[in-house]
Amino acid sequence: MPALVIDHLVKTYGDVRALDDISFTVEAGELFGFVGANGAGKTTAMRIALGVLRADSGTVTWDGSPIDLARRSRIGYMPEERGLYPRMKVGEQLVYLARLHGMGRADAERAMAHWTEVLGVADRRDDAVEKLSLGNQQRVQLASALVHGPEILVLDEPFSGLDPVAVGVMSEVLRGEAARGVPVIFSSHQLELVEQLCDRVGIVRSGRLVASGGIDELTALERPRWTLEADLPAAWTPGVPGVTAARVSERMWSVEAADAAAAPAVLASAVQSGRVTSFVPNRPTLTELFRDVVAEPEGEAA
Template structure:
């Protein structure tokens, strides 16, 4: 295990009779963006709150680089809570400096970083305004800056992209990639599956308090691709193979998606397609993240 992997083992927690987390275990590896996906109430926020120490789980263990999350370790986490958390009546730059100082950055350095982050996120012109006078999207950018002010060694972000416009989303994605490239493990939750699909190296899927899939995004999709193939024949968009052992799942302008039986050789399908015309596309059809999500949460 690498020195700065966040390991979550057997997190279990109940709210009254309702079991919110049931043996949640997964790793967040350094240098990678890990997307945390699940339906509302699946346990994402509870897991994240347990990691940062805001909530104490009934059972389970969280370690960072093999060490338990003591206060000193927790102070190196950049955390963005789901419902956000800034002082509505405090000026933007002031609160970044304050949070920076609470997290151990000295005052002058915190001021420098606050302005640099605000500029980076395109809200530096609002630095001296009181937070609640900013639009929700801009408040969100300030929130992002707040989680980065102390150059954290680990990022735990609950829905960091919600409420951001596409430009801010790109800026945010850029910041996260930058941190990951610097060797920081980044865990973030999101409902925007296409975004997670585009951005993430690793995925963790949670359903009703249980982890249903976790690992490299590409591997997870390939694992679940099964014997599904997409074939496109030039000039014949709705080409259908005359083969036994292949079921057509869908056929549209992008080609035909087939589910092959165990006994069917994919090469035979390719040959049949080539016989029908020039083949412009032939690949295993990896499930999209939404397919994957729908499948595992079924």
Template structure:
């Protein structure tokens, strides 16, 4: 497990990371979200050893991360760093060879990985001829070809169309299922919410929320319910302890001040007529994000 404990970083008088602490467990996808300048890329570079920290520690399986440990890390920076004149497969083979694989093994690995990422028909094309989305896929292949134990990706879904997002998401889910610890940043909160097991929300260099997706949803859930009934639900406006947020005939979305109020409303809804559904509404990641960074 990759862990950051109390990591700090300053540039002159400006503190860009302040006591950043979180874990990236193996076998799970950890989404790392925050606005521009929040500290995501700086945190990732410190975890990789590309940037020195001022304080705190970075550990892997309980011990300080060494240069040897970082050889089992995979990293995809937000900036594209591929050689434009190289053929796609040759490029990934070259990177695998740098990690010590034989030419035959590197070629086998590169071919299979590029096909998995949907680039099977572009193996012999120069990198510069690929669309930006396909260059993104090739860069992800570069981070994966040596089969890392820890995978750190900075905006891996940037520039991808919906179908490509699904392909890349599937690749990351497969690696997590194989026991890889995956940390990825993204501004696409809907994608993060769909994919991640754990969430880290950072703002102004401080972690504002950290935990499993389900735990954070439970922590930030209000008593918000959706009622769909056969009859008119206008009677909800007369109930004490209720704030109606949306209403349309037999449909209503409301907040309640207590569990007792919820049960009273449900009992009255049943008494009023057929109830098609009565269900709690969990906050989206976007709602949680807005709440914790304020």
């Protein structure tokens, strides 16, 4: 299965630079989380990848070739805004969309039956989309992206409005698609979910990709932190250059350093000052990394 390569995309709207030289690759079988604040440029990048928008410069390729109309028909896209016909029945709509992608009627019917069953809306096949709850509409929206057996999935906020059960179902579906070799890129503000699901993450700010890599790789960029549990004087300080300590509770301390090599000296200082119960690394979460990387004044790109 080919890879999706986003290479040096630039997109402007008047004086607003919506995308500023963004590059990243989504490999076959990889779940790539694309995160950023509202207006950071995520949707713009996705729409260019699909050919809905044209970049001012840069390229989008699939297996080394530009994405033409035929290749575009092999992409499964789920927009953040509902893109379904509200008065059309669920089953009819999914069959119709599958056939637009080139499937025969029998195959389209089978695919519709499969995905409505998997996504828990089989009993709503004869209902108009507008009669469904927002969560079930989201399930049908995902089914519409999957029904033609896409070779790439591009999903914009696929977990929006879903209850925990539906989130679990959708997560398993995305894992399954990645397992069969599909490159999957999705945006989400649910950073804990992105951290659990994704192989790699790209963080975009004001149209620029400011961090990209695996979760462990990205969180390693943060200052080293440890949680220290000990009986220490309230005024205790590590006394180590570049190290700060904050008392979280009577026996708990949060320690931060510029260099992980400071850990032995910090521990030695604590042992000399009192009784230490534990001293463990405290890996930052993706949410903490996102907050640190993205924090900047208002007025980001659209």
